[in-house]
Amino acid sequence: MNRAVLINSAYIIASILFVIGLKMLGRQPTARRGNLISAGGMLIAVVATLVDRHVVSYTWITAGLVAGTVIGMTCARAVKMTAMPEMVALLNGFGGLASLLVGAAEFFRIRSGEVLPEDQAFTATVIALTILIGGITFTGSVYAFCKLAEWLPGKPVLFRGQHLVNGFLVAGTVAAALGFVVTHDARVALTAFGVFTGLGLVLGWTLVMPIGGGDMPVVISMLNSLSGVAACAAGFVIRNNVLVVAGCLVGASGIILTVIMCKAMNRSLANVLFSGFGAVAPARAGDTPAGSVEGELKPLSAEDAFAVLEAARQVVIIPGYGMAVAQAQHVVQELAEILGQNGAEVRFAIHPVAGRMPGHMNVLLAEANVPYEQLVEMDGINPMMSIMDVAIVVGANDVVNPAASRDKLSPIYGMPIINAHEARTVICLKRGKGAGFSGLENQLFLLPNTRMLYGDAKSSLQAVIAELKSLSL
Amino acid sequence: MNRAVLINSAYIIASILFVIGLKMLGRQPTARRGNLISAGGMLIAVVATLVDRHVVSYTWITAGLVAGTVIGMTCARAVKMTAMPEMVALLNGFGGLASLLVGAAEFFRIRSGEVLPEDQAFTATVIALTILIGGITFTGSVYAFCKLAEWLPGKPVLFRGQHLVNGFLVAGTVAAALGFVVTHDARVALTAFGVFTGLGLVLGWTLVMPIGGGDMPVVISMLNSLSGVAACAAGFVIRNNVLVVAGCLVGASGIILTVIMCKAMNRSLANVLFSGFGAVAPARAGDTPAGSVEGELKPLSAEDAFAVLEAARQVVIIPGYGMAVAQAQHVVQELAEILGQNGAEVRFAIHPVAGRMPGHMNVLLAEANVPYEQLVEMDGINPMMSIMDVAIVVGANDVVNPAASRDKLSPIYGMPIINAHEARTVICLKRGKGAGFSGLENQLFLLPNTRMLYGDAKSSLQAVIAELKSLSL
């Protein structure tokens, strides 16, 4: 009894630390400390579990702990800052698989043991839930990882009758799980167990299939919430309070975070998950639908760009996904520094959903040592936009598309944008006529005061910098 | 087992309703519905408890429930809107006493029964806590009630060695409670029980003694939090989850609310509870300390006031505690209406701590049917103050005292005020040279553009209205 009290007190403390840590993670100045506090909670929970009276053999546990620590540390240290999203996806998948295995282990333990648990049906239900949700989390996360790491094409995979296939899969899984819960025959139970485990794993894959690569951050946040729910279900399986609390905390906060992320893109969660958004993009981008944009693209050479920039006093740089693709953050930083030395005031305008994950631009620019003070949020820069001499759009598209605020028929209508078109001159860097994530034409490129600097963002900027440098020497 | 599951499910639902209700109570548009939802939760909890297997005789329960309902309904319906704070205090006291009685009943049940509870020391501790906190809540609330209802003088009661006496009382109580927990002798336990019950009741009284009547809302909020803690402790006594949850919710949210209330007055909780604030007021108000204010009071007759008001286009009325004392809300409303008919735009400026309870002015003006749209909060009115032709200060003092923003030595320094002094003309209604709640002189009354309209606010205003009416006829 005494030991149980000790362990459970430790669990209570761990839960408190998780709550505090999560709260602190949500505010910039305390975020890092919050993460440490939550890590402290985890340490306490792990140590407390190790002294559990039911835990007798430590060999395997130690092996697992050491292996996990080494692998986790190596990967987390080695991964490049720009590959963070896929790393999180992968880690999340591992968590889901771990929950699945915990559920499975408990199933086999009960099967081999003499004593049946008190509430057999309840235990069977939560085991089934743990395995299903864990499985979906695992394969879904792995798929998201593959898309983000470009091991698989990022485009949504759609085929005829996809919803039908998914429907059948769901029905089959539910049927197997129900059979598992109600049966008293050990053999039937084992079969059912195998079936829904397999189907759950397949489901995770097929459900993420029709979602485009750009929406993966939302999907990962969603799967993160699910991995919390899986842990929570595992908590009900082994009647463990800290699992229930921490799992449920992650589950609930993950859902809220997912919704917040969808809102920033002005889309609903259902739209992200089921619409196959972006699949028809190339087709739409090419032709000229009703309400199309008019005007012409006015290309600009690096020398001309140099002339414009040389005279500018107020410059705003608007980075987008293209900067990440071109890995141009260091050149961008160099450009900003040179312009600054040249007497211009340079700001970076960061749109909340620029790039492919929240904070994507912040992370890249931080990597390139851009001072924090030069970063301005969308709401901060828009009022100043009309006094800007030059806006340099580095591979951004949707986040500077005026259609979002003007064209009610546009699918991104309502998404707040950075009003680059209000600047005196706009220089857009992109490789060609490629559309943005939403697949829409962008009138900004056709405006009289816009000039296109074609080519990979990195090489284009290097050319401009070379010009600027030749001057200052 | 089945019945227990049912009851506990009901308890979970009740807890959820409490959480949702409390959340909704915090926002104006949903507040009323939130209260109903929380009442629904209470109904569910009560009904679920009635079917508890341990409850066998219903005669007395029914009697108690009926009596309580009738008394509660009668009082709550009969009480005047202006007497709400004391009503809340009284109700809170009853809740505390009920928790005390629950603790006592459990004590006697264990005493008379054969079986001792599992964790004797723990049970004794929580019984002692329940009784102590319940007792303090009870007598403290009753004392607050007496002060607010003016059955006792509102001024802080201070005497030499008060802290010493309180210290001894606390020490005695703690000693008795400790004895109660450690003893195994039934007789000693009974004596200790009697001692700390009595001392707890005395403590509630003496702790509230040195606190002035104006701070009673803060004290009531504090005691409200305590009554939640008492209920929570009672929950540990009888191992009841809904008591623990609901009690703890009230305890925690009550503390936060108390702190918010203190902040609005720019004072700390400790200052409110222990400083005897307001006790030295009359002495200080009379004499002229260093840094005193200069200028002269310029009285104004009702006829002159009429002349000023007749010509005004923009009028702001700033009500304060004096309006409540004079019960002048209806006349104020009449004045506003007449001025409105006369072509002026009339607004009411509501300071968050005007009066003696949060929302005091809102409640009074609502009672007098002042349209909601005419009420403007402090932050809304201050930027407009300089375009106001006349500011009518109806029995407000501290909340329009410029010293709060100017004089660093003033005890109310830092409290945000309504900038009445920025209006073109200020008319102040008060009976004489009485100071405000904080006991400070108010330079506003001495400013060149300020006129004093002496007398009870209600009769002064009636005189002004008579003048205005005689004109319009």
Place this chain on the structure above:
Amino acid sequence: MELILLFFIFTLAGFLGFELIAKVPSQLHTPLMSGSNAISGITIVGAIIAAGADDGSWVTTVLGTAAVTLAMINVVGGYIVTDRMLGMFKKKGAPDSAPKKEPAS
């Protein structure tokens, strides 16, 4: 074990209470106080169990009945008083966001 879980519940409810009350406009302070005071009348549950306990003596019955009465006054009175206060606010025109019905005279 039960006790430990109760402590768990206690902790979580405490955090929840803290989180729920934030940025409450000042005119809602009094109704909020009164409304949460009514919730603290939950001690009625303990009172009912004490009054009707199958293993109680006359002492516990008397104490329990008194507790039931007092807690019930707290509950019923608390909810009605809160409702009346909030009714005051609602009666004239709707609050902030909702459409305003009464002409501003």
Place this chain on the structure above:
Amino acid sequence: MELILLFFIFTLAGFLGFELIAKVPSQLHTPLMSGSNAISGITIVGAIIAAGADDGSWVTTVLGTAAVTLAMINVVGGYIVTDRMLGMFKKKGAPDSAPKKEPAS
């Protein structure tokens, strides 16, 4: 009874999770996701119990050990990745409120 209290805990934790995450600035979304992902590695507790269970067979030990490894990767990796991301933000000048150390070039 234990199960019911677990459900109670579940409910409260859910509400708490909802309340805690509100108004998070967008650049913190990814670290927050990653940080809460690390917390979901709490399943390590279940994995340890499964791997070391006194009444387990070799099947449970294998499954448990695999679970311990995977969960540990999630936990360790998750916390380190989050810390690295947040470190990025901190390195250059301090955030909003804190004093700014670096000259704006």
